[in-house]
């Protein structure tokens with residue numbers, strides 16, 4: 001049964017539909033958005049599995065449907081690909097009455113959303129996320145971006161979709177590692193906002209890893225609810241929305257240090273959450289037992305827990321490029337308890353050193369290494 005949640009942003013409010021087979025709603029939702037045609041932006045990997053049912057739904061609503069294919073991979077989330085997409089939109093004579101549809105993971109969603117935000121100064125778009133990470137995080141909230149060689153997600157706009165269609169069927173074709181990366185973001189929501197949900201995750205993690213449909217749907221709905229509530233209160237990340245970056249200060253440093261090649265984004269965030277939890281137990285009031293619960297849950301999700309070996313100078317240098325840095329000061333999202341997050345600055349260097357060193361002595365034995 002499909003569930004509908006809402007992101008409440010006044011006249012820019014929109015629904016998130018979650019359920020098995022909700023892809024079939026795309027045509028009707030496009031009509032409701034006032035679209036005269038649809039242009040799907042996707043890649044060949046996703047198109048092979050999920051373009052046909054999306055097209056069928058759009059056709060059944062009597063709308064024309066063009067498709068723009070972009071190459072698969074984070075390396076193509078770039079201004080060059082954006083330029084190619086805009087060129088295709090112009091060749092297809094896309095107008096503001098055309099609805100762009102992002103069919104894919106976070107790379108496609110961020111790229112298509114950015115194209116929609118800037119094409120003719122703003123064109124409507126729909127998110128159809130097909131990875132678990134995109135279903136619980138990147139498709140909701142209107143952050144769009146492409147990467148610059150000097151920094152990830154450095155060029156973008158806030159541009160909200162007209163609707164988000166989370167079809168849990170799409171997860172059937174998702175590789176296990178990509179599923180795990182999405183589970184990391186789900187654990188993040190429990191850790192920062194909802195202790196009961198965290199308890200539920202501890203009971204249900206094996207079912208999630210085994211792709212149990214009802215467990216996955218519950219986790220997606222609760223994650224989207226938490227994100228939608230935070231975005232409704234702080235769309236532009238002037239305050240509370242920063243809490244969604246729990247694990248990201250360490251995680252982004254790990255991604256940069258390993259050249260984005262060793263770990264998926266969600267995997268780097270998993271290690272980052274372990275480090276942020278350890279730091280929380282040293283300076284923010286999280287009990288050592290609760291830091292241990294977070295680490296144990298991440299490990300049970302078959303996610304990595306140990307960071308790459310780096311000097312403290314390298315850690316500090318990498319973390320000072322984070323987007324949360326203000327006036328050169330590194331800001332950490334930490335936990336006072338499970339479900340209670342806060343922003344903390346002024347963490348002494350020797351404390352940071354203890355956190356990364358202690359974690360350094362662990363290994364990621366149960367994990368795929370690339």
Ligand code: NAD
Nearest residue numbers: 045072105106107108130131133134137138143170173174
């Ligand atoms: P991704 O988009 O690269 O997808 C991962 C891989 O899975 C790709 O090869 C993709 O083609 C493939 N794939 C997608 N759906 C599939 C399916 N159903 N079956 C089989 N294969 C499928 O990666 P991602 O993890 O979804 O997204 C990561 C991106 O999201 C990063 O660029 C990150 O910066 C961004 N992000 C954005 C936000 C935001 O708020 N906008 C939040 C978090 C992450």
Ligand code: GLY
Nearest residue numbers: 137141143241244
């Ligand atoms: N993924 C963090 C945010 O959307 O704010």
